[in-house]
Amino acid sequence: MDSQRDAMEQTVTSLDSPPQAVPGDTGAAGKQIPPAAVARLTIYLRALNTLMAEGTERVSSESLAEASGVSSSTLRKDLSHVGSYGTRGVGYEVQYLSRHIAAALGLTHDWKVAIVGAGNLGKALARYGGFESRGFDVVAIFDADQMVVGNEVGWLRVSDVADLEPVLERTGANMVVLALPAAVAQSVCDRVVAAGVHSILSFAPVMLQVPEGVNLRKVDMATELQILAYHAQRAQTPGQPE
């Protein structure tokens, strides 16, 4: 669903390179991880953190896969993109594996997130505990409505979207979440990109155009319901039940 196709040329696979695996090293770092695998790695990471909270120290691919809702084959294949951090006959050390997946995903330092739009959704996101706990600091929230600017949301005060550029600069934000109406999303998006932020998560129900090199992801709640509707309809339809 995104924009990486080219690359992937560099011959050398981990096969023919001499096995000089320094333990605790970079592993398979530097290689492209397939998009589908990246998405699942975040799931494994959450499952591992749950295990850690429960005090579990070791886990097999079989049980981690089950907790994550995938096959053990898929799990091991995905982990192979990160490196070789298991022990044959034994399994994976939970903490050790967790650390390496986090490193592969770029989660070793905190990311600073600015939210544009302090409506219901923007406020919900700003207060969402799940961000902080996973290394994402919400450092600013913006709105265009003068009645809302200056209000407190969580720990933050709502900034005027007119001050977008200086506030992004001052807070050092390196990710932006767009939680605003479709009509203004593209223009705000352009300003965010111009301000040098290249990672954007949009909740606006509109196709945003961004230049090459900008990472844009989109979450659309109505789309999700429509996809459910398709499957629900199929289930109802008489015809040959699958």
Next chain:
Amino acid sequence: MDSQRDAMEQTVTSLDSPPQAVPGDTGAAGKQIPPAAVARLTIYLRALNTLMAEGTERVSSESLAEASGVSSSTLRKDLSHVGSYGTRGVGYEVQYLSRHIAAALGLTHDWKVAIVGAGNLGKALARYGGFESRGFDVVAIFDADQMVVGNEVGWLRVSDVADLEPVLERTGANMVVLALPAAVAQSVCDRVVAAGVHSILSFAPVMLQVPEGVNLRKVDMATELQILAYHAQRAQTPGQPE
């Protein structure tokens, strides 16, 4: 990411069947549409509705594809799963195509959505205009907190989650959105399924287990940010810039 693999056996493709295409007919209906295509059809639908609002009557695969951020090849392939509703040398009638995509997705009748969880996110969803305008009626919202039960949210009054089953029954809800903490998500999910609702959209950051035949989709905002983090990190990394 979902649960349909089997099926897909029924030989006959639209090729060797005699071309008795009654106009305005069911088209390729009854056939499985690949998951990736279903997701994109919702995008085309939105683009078509935008065109309709602008008064545009006709569109080519080339320009609809551009508005949707896909290649025209992908677009035509996707539409072929729905049926043949274009005219060679001319293009597609916007309204006509829109109606047929909507029909294929099961959006011809309204769906009744209940939201469980009246926290920030639940309230944001309940008030989100994008649902109503696309055929999803929010018919109920629940919370477990007695301080919140009875409050007004949008047009609705918050019901006690203790009354989940009777209220789902009475309102005729056929979709449920879970906007509640990870800790209680599974148990509420089980009750929803037991109550006969088989289409669930979850915002809870946890892997839910559902029986065969239940359609579950998951949106996780922290996951989205983590995926962005991966790409951002790659872009920063020196190495060979792709």
Next chain:
DNA sequence: TAGATTGTTAATCGATTAACAATC
């Protein structure tokens, strides 16, 4: 050593793309 489980291979499956015959 015997048992267990990883990491990798090769086969299968599905999705995307380019090209073009069909046809308005």
Next chain:
DNA sequence: TAGATTGTTAATCGATTAACAATC
């Protein structure tokens, strides 16, 4: 008829799965 654009094919590409050799 000539020009345009669909719908479909076949080729390519990527993702998933099953199986097993490597090895703890």
